[in-house]
Amino acid sequence: MTDPLALDPILPARERSERSARPWNEELPHDERYQLFEAHVLGGGKIEPNDWMPDEYRTAVLRFVEMHANSELMGVLPEREWIMRAPTLRRKLALTSKVQDEVGHAQLLYRVAEDLGKPREAMFDDLLAGKTKFHNVFHYPTRTWADIGIIAWLVDAAAIVAQQALRDSSYGPYARTMQKICWEESVHIMHGRDVVLTLANGTPSQRAMVQEALDRWWGPLMQMHGPRSDRTKDRDLHWRIKAKTSEELRQEFLTIYVPRILEMGLTIPDPELRFDAEAGEWRYADPDWAELRAVVTNHGPKSEERLEFRRLNRAATAWVREAILAAPEAAA
Amino acid sequence: MTGDPGGTADPTADQTARMLDEGDPNTADIDRQLNPEPARLEPWEVFRQEKDGDPMRHGGNILAPDPELALHYAREMFSRRGESIRLWVVRRADIHVLEDLDLLQPPLDRSFKKPGGYVMRDKLATARSRAGTSKPGARAGSHNTTGRRGGSTGS
Numbered sequence: 001m002t003d004p005l006a007l008d009p010i011l012p013a014r015e016r017s018e019r020s021a022r023p024w025n026e027e028l029p030h031d032e033r034y035q036l037f038e039a040h041v042l043g044g045g046k047i048e049p050n051d052w053m054p055d056e057y058r059t060a061v062l063r064f065v066e067m068h069a070n071s072e073l074m075g076v077l078p079e080r081e082w083i084m085r086a087p088t089l090r091r092k093l094a095l096t097s098k099v100q101d102e103v104g105h106a107q108l109l110y111r112v113a114e115d116l117g118k119p120r121e122a123m124f125d126d127l128l129a130g131k132t133k134f135h136n137v138f139h140y141p142t143r144t145w146a147d148i149g150i151i152a153w154l155v156d157a158a159a160i161v162a163q164q165a166l167r168d169s170s171y172g173p174y175a176r177t178m179q180k181i182c183w184e185e186s187v188h189i190m191h192g193r194d195v196v197l198t199l200a201n202g203t204p205s206q207r208a209m210v211q212e213a214l215d216r217w218w219g220p221l222m223q224m225h226g227p228r229s230d231r232t233k234d235r236d237l238h239w240r241i242k243a244k245t246s247e248e249l250r251q252e253f254l255t256i257y258v259p260r261i262l263e264m265g266l267t268i269p270d271p272e273l274r275f276d277a278e279a280g281e282w283r284y285a286d287p288d289w290a291e292l293r294a295v296v297t298n299h300g301p302k303s304e305e306r307l308e309f310r311r312l313n314r315a316a317t318a319w320v321r322e323a324i325l326a327a328p329e330a331a332a
Numbered sequence: 333m334t335g336d337p338g339g340t341a342d343p344t345a346d347q348t349a350r351m352l353d354e355g356d357p358n359t360a361d362i363d364r365q366l367n368p369e370p371a372r373l374e375p376w377e378v379f380r381q382e383k384d385g386d387p388m389r390h391g392g393n394i395l396a397p398d399p400e401l402a403l404h405y406a407r408e409m410f411s412r413r414g415e416s417i418r419l420w421v422v423r424r425a426d427i428h429v430l431e432d433l434d435l436l437q438p439p440l441d442r443s444f445k446k447p448g449g450y451v452m453r454d455k456l457a458t459a460r461s462r463a464g465t466s467k468p469g470a471r472a473g474s475h476n477t478t479g480r481r482g483g484s485t486g487s
Contacts, residue, residue, distance in 0.1 A: 011439050022433050050429060097412075104409055111375070111393055120395075177392060184413075325371045325397055 022051060041240055046172040049115045057239055061171045062116040064241050069109035070127050071135040076102045077306045078142045079151060087145060094191045098152060101184045108180070112173045128311050130298050135159075137220050139300025146199055146206075146213035152192025154217065154257060158224050160185045161253045162244070170240035193260075200264040207265075214261070215269045222270075222284065223292040225249040254282040371397035377427060378406045381418035388420055396421075 024036035034054050040047075047053055076099045083099065086092035110120050126132040137155050142148065163182050169175040199210040226246040236242045244252075254273075261268060272285040298304065373395045379388040391410045396402035402421040410416050430436070443449030460467065 011441055100412070104412070107394070107409065108392055111395065114395075115375070115393075173392075180392070324401065325373070 024052065026052060041170045044240075045170070046175070047170055048172045056235075058116055060235055060239055061174065061241055062113055062118055064236055065109055065113045065116070065171075065174055066118065066123055067133055067135075069106050069113055069123070070132055071138060072102050072106035072109060073127075074134040074306055074310065075138045077309060078138060078140070078302070079148060081142055082145065082148045085145065086148075091195070095148065095152075098188050098191060101188065105181050105184070108177050112171075112177055115173065124314065128307055128314070130307070133296050133298075135224065136292055136295045136300070137217075137224055138306070139295045139298070139303045140216075140220060141302050143216070144209050144213060146196070146210040147217070149192050149195030149199060149210065150213045150217045152188050153196050154192070154214075154221055154261075155224070156185055156188045156192060157257055158221055158249075158253050160189065161249050161256075162225065162242075165243040165249070168240070168243050174241075197264060200266060211266055214266055218269050219288060219291065220295075221253075222250065222287040223289070223295075225253070226292070227287075227289050251281050254284070258282070373397055375424040376402040376406070376421045377424055378410055379420040379422070380410050380416040382415065383417060388418065391416075393424065394421075399423075 023040060024033040026033075028036070033052065037052070037054060037057070041057075047057070079095060079099055079102075083092060083095055086095050110123060113123060114120055123132070127134070137151070137158075142151070160182060163178050163185065166178040167175055167182060169178065196210055199206045228247045229245055231237060231245055234245065237245065255275075258268065258273070258275075270285050272283060274283050275281075276283050294300070295303070298307065374397075375393045376396050376399075377393045378391045380391040381388050391406075394402065394405040394409055396405050399421060402423075403419065406419050406421050410419065459465075
């Protein structure tokens with residue numbers, strides 16, 4: 001290294017491939033390219049939209065992001081029902097702002113999915129036809145104002161546990177979008193916790209209201225991350241689209257939120273719930289997986305009503321989308 | 333519309349098609365003015381500056397038919413909480429991407445372009461033993477190479 005003129009001008013092959021952002025090459029045979037792609041992803045590498053990727057990877061990311069986008073979009077419907085019934089102006093503003101955030105998240109995520117090759121209209125068609133899914137927690141009714149607190153606090157908390165892990169996703173645009181989304185979600189959790197805390201410190205009937213809401217939501221919350229799965233068989237984990245198993249997420253949620261729920265003097269409706277210090281994990285009554293399966297296939301108590309609302313809404317706002325597209329030409 | 337057994341065709345498109353089929357350029361032209369080609373939604377990349385002095389950083393992208401709406405959407409999506417002090421939108425189609433990434437990492441040793449390419453420890457040791465000098469103390473021999481201005485050299 002002391003005399004630049006004496007250098008061998010060509011780097012050794014090993015050093016060259018370490019430097020290249022993309023070790024696979026368009027001209028390689030598929031199997032070899034696939035292996036290099038896989039090694040890159042498993043080694044912690046990121047994938048960007050312009051990169052070559054195996055169909056299997058593209059489909060898996062698309063399916064995952066589309067479901068997430070659908071959940072953000074459908075997830076505002078239960079909360080929307082309470083905007084006009086919020087108890088104070090400040091609560092109304094906070095709830096409206098949360099709804100706007102969630103729709104914004106749907107927009108960002110649909111963009112990520114669109115860039116993987118599926119048009120937005122096709123994603124709406126599939127959602128409304130029941131061909132694609134949205135999260136179980138958005139298929140349930142909101143009976144009281146306390147539901148709004150429980151949703152914003154605990155549903156968002158359960159979601160953020162998963163979303164924080166997604167900031168490490170191997171698909172670059174998704175990982176970056178999750179950073180922004182997590183930042184915004186953290187405010188929702190504070191808003192929800194404040195609503196729950198206010199009710200918990202309120203009159204006996206307010207306390208009863210918030211306990212009753214927790215009793216109803218606990219089951220869906222425990223189902224939300226899905227049944228335990230075999231880490232080695234999970235393709236989304238294999239491709240590092242997501243980073244943690246459903247059980248890891250549920251354990252993390254319980255570790256953070258069980259003490260905070262109990263702190264307020266609320267009771268968790270699961271007599272089997274306890275921390276097993278020896279095993280280092282939470283024990284709980286087996287969640288109702290049959291309910292989860294029924295609910296996510298649109299057999300939940302509000303599935304059809306919410307999808308129908310979205311269908312009507314899509315038709316009723318079609319003129320806005322048409323006007324936006326017509327405007328620049330008509331003005332010319 | 334009546335001639336469409338499936339009943340799915342857009343009546344305007346059908347009408348336009350018939351006019352074009354009938355070969356009446358004047359009518360077709362009027363029809364195009366009344367029913368102009370719709371604008372197309374396309375992706376716009378959004379860049380944002382978080383605070384004064386920061387670089388513009390890529391924030392994400394949105395769909396819009398024109399720059400004006402692209403800016404409105406960018407504002408809604410990337411500065412609802414006042415987290416941006418400046419926004420740019422760039423039509424994605426106007427961004428040109430260098431396809432061959434190998435051009436960025438040519439297989440040449442370019443260590444001479446970097447400070448780390450000049451390792452002088454052994455040469456200095458040789459020089460010291462040749463000249464009979466000793467290694468200067470850290471303070472006496474230090475030279476400010478950090479690019480910052482020192483404030484210690486008042487006259």
